[in-house]
Amino acid sequence: MAATKTTFTRDAGLQSRMLLTLFLLGALYVAFVGVLFAAGVQGFMILLIAGGFAALQFFTSDKLALHAMGAREVTPQEAPELHSMIERLCIQADLPKPKIAVAYTEMPNAFAIGKSQKSATVCATTGIMKMLTPAELEGVMAHELAHVKNRDVMIMTIASFFASVAAMILQFGFLFGGGHSDDDDGPGFLVILLASLVVYVLSFLLMMALSRYREFSADRGAALTTGRPSALASALRKISSGMDRLPQQDLRAANELSAFFIASPKKVIGGLFATHPPMEKRIEQLMRLEGELQRGVPAAA
Amino acid sequence: MGFLDAIMGGKKKLKAPPAADKLFAMSTAYVTLSTGHGIDTKGVAAIVFQPLATADFEAIVSEMEELLAGTGADTGTTISTSEDSHGYRWIELRDDDIEDLVVGVHAVSDALMVGGYGDRVLAAVFAYKDSKGRRVYFIYNYKRGFWYPFVPSSGTQSRDGERELQIKAMIGTELPIEPELERWFPLWGIPI
Numbered sequence: 001m002a003a004t005k006t007t008f009t010r011d012a013g014l015q016s017r018m019l020l021t022l023f024l025l026g027a028l029y030v031a032f033v034g035v036l037f038a039a040g041v042q043g044f045m046i047l048l049i050a051g052g053f054a055a056l057q058f059f060t061s062d063k064l065a066l067h068a069m070g071a072r073e074v075t076p077q078e079a080p081e082l083h084s085m086i087e088r089l090c091i092q093a094d095l096p097k098p099k100i101a102v103a104y105t106e107m108p109n110a111f112a113i114g115k116s117q118k119s120a121t122v123c124a125t126t127g128i129m130k131m132l133t134p135a136e137l138e139g140v141m142a143h144e145l146a147h148v149k150n151r152d153v154m155i156m157t158i159a160s161f162f163a164s165v166a167a168m169i170l171q172f173g174f175l176f177g178g179g180h181s182d183d184d185d186g187p188g189f190l191v192i193l194l195a196s197l198v199v200y201v202l203s204f205l206l207m208m209a210l211s212r213y214r215e216f217s218a219d220r221g222a223a224l225t226t227g228r229p230s231a232l233a234s235a236l237r238k239i240s241s242g243m244d245r246l247p248q249q250d251l252r253a254a255n256e257l258s259a260f261f262i263a264s265p266k267k268v269i270g271g272l273f274a275t276h277p278p279m280e281k282r283i284e285q286l287m288r289l290e291g292e293l294q295r296g297v298p299a300a301a
Numbered sequence: 302m303g304f305l306d307a308i309m310g311g312k313k314k315l316k317a318p319p320a321a322d323k324l325f326a327m328s329t330a331y332v333t334l335s336t337g338h339g340i341d342t343k344g345v346a347a348i349v350f351q352p353l354a355t356a357d358f359e360a361i362v363s364e365m366e367e368l369l370a371g372t373g374a375d376t377g378t379t380i381s382t383s384e385d386s387h388g389y390r391w392i393e394l395r396d397d398d399i400e401d402l403v404v405g406v407h408a409v410s411d412a413l414m415v416g417g418y419g420d421r422v423l424a425a426v427f428a429y430k431d432s433k434g435r436r437v438y439f440i441y442n443y444k445r446g447f448w449y450p451f452v453p454s455s456g457t458q459s460r461d462g463e464r465e466l467q468i469k470a471m472i473g474t475e476l477p478i479e480p481e482l483e484r485w486f487p488l489w490g491i492p493i
Contacts, residue, residue: 076458083458084489085387091423092351094444096483118483135388227351227421296357 018213022159025206028199029162035195046172046192050165062121065113071103071123082124085138086145093145093225098122108132108239110262112144113153120148128262132235139222139232140239140262146221152214159210163203169196211275219282223289233286236262240279323446323477324407327427327439330475331399338471339432345395345493346402346427348409350418352390358418365412366392369405376401383492389423391492402427410443419443428493437468438491439476447479451487460487 036047066072076083082100090097098112098120108128114120122144129137147153169192223229239262276282334340352358369380369392378396385391394405406425413422425441438451450468452461465485469478479485 077456080458080489081386084487087486088387088389088423088488091442091444091486092420096481097486134386138387224420227353293353294355296355 018210018217021206021210021213025159025203025210028202028206032162032166032195032199035191039189039192046169047165050168051161053164053168062113062115062119065111066101066121066123069103069111069123069125070105071101073099073101073121081134082129082141085134086122086141089138089142089145089225093142093149093221095145095149098145098148102126102129110140110144112147114148115154115157117148117151120153122148128239131238133231135226135228135231136235136238138226139228139235142222142225143218143232143262145225146218147214149221150214150217152218156207156211156214159207160203163200163207166196166199166203169193170200208275212277215276215282216285219286220289223286227293229286229289229293233283233290236279236283236286323448324410324425324441325403326476327441327448328400328403330472333472333475334429338468340429340437340468340471341431342397342399342402343428343430343493344397344402345393346406346425347391347393347491347493348406348422348425349385349389349391349488350413350422351388352384353418353421358416358421361412361416361418362390365409368412369394369408372405372408376404378402378405380405385490385492393493399427424488426488426491426493428491435464437464438488440486440488442479442484442486445479445484446477447484448476449479449485451485453487453489453491458487458489 033047074082079100079102082102086100087097096118098114098117099122101121101123103109103123103125105125106127107125108131110122110124110128112120112122122141124137124141128140132140219232222232226232331342335342352362366380366382369378373379376396376398378394378401380395381393383391383393392409394402396402396405410419410422410425413419422443424443427439427441429437429439431437436453438453439448440451441448450465450472452464452468453459454461472478
């Protein structure tokens with residue numbers, strides 16, 4: 001049926017890899033909660049306290065992130081081009097219009113924050129707006145909107161919940177565990193500590209993998225929204241070469257937020273530890289999509 | 302969008318595309334607008350989409366333009382094409398008969414959909430003016446299958462929200478109006 005055809009085909013491989021990662025992460029967390037329960041009251045209390053902290057972080061993170069970047073919401077009168085570009089992309093992506101912010105920094109980057117589609121904010125730096133052509137910037141903003149559409153902030157926050165719990169338990173452990181000799185802590189606490197360490201390390205690796213898959217899928221979403229994969233590829237190339245020349249101060253402030261940037265501000269650490277896939281891989285994927293387009297989709301059967 | 306789709310980051314496409322009769326609702330709604338409220342057609346409508354720089358896409362567009370020129374010989378509809386600063390392409394149709402405009406706009410979107418490029422269509426826009434000569438646009442969002450009024454006012458990117466809501470009240474149930482006000486997206490720089 002002609003009506004259900006899309007410009008691009010689905011990427012089943014990416015989706016199954018992402019599903020596997022989510023499954024492993026879920027299984028890991030289920031096991032972790034099991035250990036906490038088995039260890040008794042102590043572990044459960046820690047879970048509650050850590051949960052409280054995580055929730056607090058979750059509900060204040062938006063404003064903190066914007067503030068840390070020195071970003072400010074802009075009105076349509078202040079940034080008419082950016083607003084109308086995003087309005088059109090929202091029609092194409094079937095999203096409500098997010099808040100739009102601009103960060104006054106030379107670092108070429110963009111990010112999206114917000115727990116839901118309705119409360120989302122997308123932000124571009126003045127550096128990226130200067131560096132890219134309108135079509136390239138459109139690709140980047142479409143990438144950020146795809147993060148909003150895919151609810152990536154929510155998913156990564158939930159995915160990182162138990163990882164933060166584990167991290168907190170480890171900190172507790174080092175603070176109070178080593179202080180006094182054996183007795184009342186008993187073996188229960190040691191088990192919790194060990195389990196936390198394992199959970200922390202494994203979930204870290206899984207989350208980085210998940211984050212990379214979300215990037216690929218946001219690139220894909222951007223290509224679907226704009227129909228111009230090459231424009232985004234070209235933007236990524238410009239950004240990656242621009243990033244190398246940048247001073248370190250800006251990057252340090254941005255480290256914490258890197259998960260939702262268009263490009264990772266850190267130097268590529270590569271492999272398992274990177275939140276973003278290597279640029280070449282992303283560009284390669286976009287070029288594959290462009291190839292699909294250029295060959296032309298089959299006419300209605 | 303389902304839970305799994307959200308998790309998987311998949312499915313950018315909406316369910317079934319909205320039935321074409323929602324577009325055609327304009328032909329009857331126009332009678333109410335014109336006779337009851339003094340909002341008359343400017344004799345022009347447009348459809349706006351993202352052009353793809355591919356041979357297949359351009360072939361489909363030029364084929365469709367030829368078709369329109371052919372039927373235009375009978376109906377008196379003339380067409381012209383322009384591109385705006387955002388890189389979107391507008392196909393403008395001129396005809397004093399609103400039904401011919403609706404049929405023409407539908408022909409364009411249908412050709413793109415049959416060609417597999419339905420998701421490139423941004424919107425259809427019908428241009429009207431009220432009794433005081435002010436511009437009133439009706440925008441049809443294909444992805445959602447809803448109409449909404451758009452009344453730009455003087456100044457950078459400002460619109461007359463009050464007037465738009467009045468028009469929504471006038472039209473009542475004759476046109477499927479976008480229920481979520483935050484999706485009444487403006488379109489700046491409409492060439493018609």
